[in-house]
Structure formats: C-alpha cells, structure tokens
Amino acid sequence: MNTGVDFIDIDRAAAPVRIEYCWLGRAASARPLIVFLHEGLGSLAMWKDFPERLCQATNCRGLVYSRPGYGASSPREAGEKWDVDFMHRQAHELLPALFEALGVDTRNSPPWLFGHSDGGSIALLYAARFPAALAGLVVMSPHIMVENLTIASIEQARQTYLQTDLREKLGRYHADPDSAFWGWNDIWLLPAFRDWTIETEIAAIECPLLAVQGIDDEYGTLEQVDGIERRVAQCEVVKLADCGHSPHRDQPEKLIRRVTDFIGDAVETTEPCRAASNA
Numbered sequence: 001m002n003t004g005v006d007f008i009d010i011d012r013a014a015a016p017v018r019i020e021y022c023w024l025g026r027a028a029s030a031r032p033l034i035v036f037l038h039e040g041l042g043s044l045a046m047w048k049d050f051p052e053r054l055c056q057a058t059n060c061r062g063l064v065y066s067r068p069g070y071g072a073s074s075p076r077e078a079g080e081k082w083d084v085d086f087m088h089r090q091a092h093e094l095l096p097a098l099f100e101a102l103g104v105d106t107r108n109s110p111p112w113l114f115g116h117s118d119g120g121s122i123a124l125l126y127a128a129r130f131p132a133a134l135a136g137l138v139v140m141s142p143h144i145m146v147e148n149l150t151i152a153s154i155e156q157a158r159q160t161y162l163q164t165d166l167r168e169k170l171g172r173y174h175a176d177p178d179s180a181f182w183g184w185n186d187i188w189l190l191p192a193f194r195d196w197t198i199e200t201e202i203a204a205i206e207c208p209l210l211a212v213q214g215i216d217d218e219y220g221t222l223e224q225v226d227g228i229e230r231r232v233a234q235c236e237v238v239k240l241a242d243c244g245h246s247p248h249r250d251q252p253e254k255l256i257r258r259v260t261d262f263i264g265d266a267v268e269t270t271e272p273c274r275a276a277s278n279a
Contacts, residue, residue, distance in 0.1 A: 010094070023063060032263070034060045038116060044066045045071060047248075091124075128205050146188075146195070147224075149219070209232050212225070
C-alpha cells in the first residue's frame with residue numbers, strides 16, 4: 001500500500017537538496033526492498049502504479065523517489081549545468097546519502113535496485129561502487145555508452161519540447177519542467193558527453209543482474225544490454241518485442257512476470273547462504 005509522498009532534506013557539499021519519496025508497504029517490514037530509479041525525464045509520479053504492481057507481484061516493499069531537478073524534489077539552481085559525471089554523482093553521493101537519511105540498512109538488509117534509462121545507468125554505477133550493498137539489480141533500457149541513435153532521439157526531443165505542448169505535459173509530473181528537461185537534454189547533447197562510458201566500471205558488479213530492453217528502443221541499440229552481458233558474468237538479458245524505451249509502459253505484464261521470476265530465483269539462492277553466514 002502506498003503510504004503517501006513525503007520529503008527529506010539531504011546535506012551535500014554542493015548544496016542541500018529536498019527529495020520527494022514514497023514508501024510502498026511498511027518501511028520497517030522484513031520483506032525485501034526494491035528501490036526505483038526513474039528515467040532522464042521521469043519522476044516519482046511518472047512511474048504511476050507500476051512500482052506498486054511490481055511490489056505486489058514480488059511480495060516486496062518499495063521505495064520510489066525523484067532525483068534533484070525532477071518531480072517535487074529541489075529543482076536545479078538558476079544557471080546550474082550538470083557535468084559529464086552527473087550520473088556518477090547520483091550513484092556515488094546522492095543515493096548513499098538518501099539511504100542513510102531514510103535508514104535503509106544496506107549492510108544487513110541489502111536492497112534491490114530497479115532503474116530505467118538514466119536511472120538504470122545510475123543503478124549500474126551504484127552496484128559497481130558498492131558491490132556488497134545490493135541484493136540484486138534490474139535495469140531497463142540502460143546506457144553504458146553514448147550512441148548516435150541516442151543523440152539523434154535526444155536532439156528530436158529538444159525540438160519537440162520547443163515546438164509542441166511537451167512542456168505542459170511534463171508539468172503534470174514536475175514542479176519545474178524546465179529544470180527537468182534542460183538538465184537532461186543539455187548534458188546529453190554536450191559535445192564532451194559523447195565520450196561518456198561506464199563499460200569498464202560495470203565489470204565490478206557482483207550481485208544478480210537482469211537487463212531488459214525493448215527491441216524497438218528509440219534511445220539505444222541492443223548493444224547496450226549485450227555489452228552488459230559480456231562484462232557481467234551473472235547478467236541475464238531479456239529483449240522484448242513490440243517494445244520501445246519504456247518496457248514498464250509498453251509490456252508491463254511480461255516485464256512483471258520476468259522480474260518476479262528473477263527476484264524469486266535470486267532470493268531462493270541467496271537466503272540459505274545469508275542464513276548460514278548469520279548463524
């Protein structure tokens with residue numbers, strides 16, 4: 001059950017930020033926790049009911065939040081530009097700080113991460129930096145390098161934002177749609193970002209990993225998930241037909257079934273080991 005949206009302030013070296021978040025299920029429950037990381041134009045609200053449906057299917061709790069610049073979290077400061085390392089900073093700084101502030105015990109009760117697009121890349125980066133702090137990882141349409149297809153689609157998104165009612169539509173999910181859109185669009189189209197890659201870093205991931213991508217993804221080729229599979233031995237890949245960049249919207253039932261099976265198999269495999277280590 002959705003316990004309602006709340007806010008928490010997090011101190012950072014750069015500037016304090018306020019984060020909107022929502023627990024699905026009781027925060028203190030012993031059930032596994034899935035943390036949802038949204039896409040580059042996403043927010044807590046843009047997930048709609050998918051996190052709750054997945055948590056019900058997997059018998060897990062959920063934690064959904066909006067990154068700074070998105071949803072009702074702190075917008076970007078006037079003139080603030082994100083740098084090439086913006087996803088690394090979210091993975092290495094903001095997410096650990098959020099876990100600490102909310103009392104998520106990543107040592108004794110490691111959570112699962114469920115990331116979409118940029119959120120998937122952030123999830124991969126967190127898993128690579130903190131390999132013992134996760135029970136498992138599901139990424140949808142992640143980016144591990146920059147492709148021409150991605151840039152072309154993001155350039156088209158810029159024209160759509162300038163020439164259509166996309167700003168108004170995003171305003172339903174973001175307190176400051178300009179903060180959300182331009183923060184994402186500007187950095188991805190920055191020439192220096194063309195060399196961005198996390199292909200080497202992800203080899204450090206140790207937890208179970210499911211990588212999902214639509215065959216018709218307009219923001220990346222299947223090389224994104226194939227590249228993960230080559231570098232992470234325990235990775236399983238799912239490629240969905242009749243599916244674009246958002247499998248949770250295009251093929252939600254197939255996705256929920258596959259993720260439920262994956263998490264169930266991983267829990268059955270790891271629980272006996274964890275029980276023995278705690279004996």
